[in-house]
Amino acid sequence: MLTDQEAKELGKSISSLVQERGLGALSKKDYELLVFHHISTATAYKSDWNYVLANKLKVTETKIKALRLESSIRHKPANHKAVLGEIVQRIITEMNKPEFVGGVVSIALENPVDRREFEYAVKLAKHSVEYGINREILKIDALALFEIIFANVENAEARFKELVQAHIEKRSKQEELLNSALTFRQRINKLGQEITSNEGAIAMLSAGAGLLL
Numbered sequence: 001m002l003t004d005q006e007a008k009e010l011g012k013s014i015s016s017l018v019q020e021r022g023l024g025a026l027s028k029k030d031y032e033l034l035v036f037h038h039i040s041t042a043t044a045y046k047s048d049w050n051y052v053l054a055n056k057l058k059v060t061e062t063k064i065k066a067l068r069l070e071s072s073i074r075h076k077p078a079n080h081k082a083v084l085g086e087i088v089q090r091i092i093t094e095m096n097k098p099e100f101v102g103g104v105v106s107i108a109l110e111n112p113v114d115r116r117e118f119e120y121a122v123k124l125a126k127h128s129v130e131y132g133i134n135r136e137i138l139k140i141d142a143l144a145l146f147e148i149i150f151a152n153v154e155n156a157e158a159r160f161k162e163l164v165q166a167h168i169e170k171r172s173k174q175e176e177l178l179n180s181a182l183t184f185r186q187r188i189n190k191l192g193q194e195i196t197s198n199e200g201a202i203a204m205l206s207a208g209a210g211l212l213l
Helices: 004-021 028-040 050-057 061-075 080-096 112-124 142-150 156-167 171-177 184-194 198-210
Strands: 104-108 137-141
Touching: 004 028, 028 061, 050 061, 061 112, 080 104, 080 112, 080 142, 080 198, 112 142, 137 142, 142 156, 142 184, 142 198, 156 171, 156 184, 156 198, 171 184
Parallel strands: none
Antiparallel strands: 104 137
16 A cells, blocks of 8 residues: 555554644544545555545545545645646647547546646636546636636736747748737737647647646
């Protein structure tokens, strides 16, 4: 289940929790969340899908989803930008596949922590998000994702300007895209209109993903 080192880390965490809160103050749920946190991040389990992990731990997938979310919030809060960046990279990977013909990209967001962070990113962009079965299949187009990226970076307009200047060669086109008379969303959409190929969309998304680092 756990390597010797991982088991030692779990033991240390339990000891620290008892010292911090007192043995009598700890509930079954406190232990459960701590143990699950260590198991789900262990080498032998961290890549498991919910179905596989549920079978291994002899609980339901619904239980696994709840444990993933609550144990993350309590023991290892997600790095919002890092999670968003990983999702963007997954979408880029899908777009790079030979069978992808453009349009809407679909990826599985089975981990509720990933879904929670992405939905927050979408709210910041004042967008809505479309899911497939069981809210685990995310469907999104490249331009919407580009807007979401910029809603989640600091100094977004300055970074957008840097990106335009780095990737658009014609000075006249740069000035058109950076026209201050346009709203920021209009500028992003105008840039999207300039991207006419899948390769161009991937290049722009890759550059945008770099802003999340």
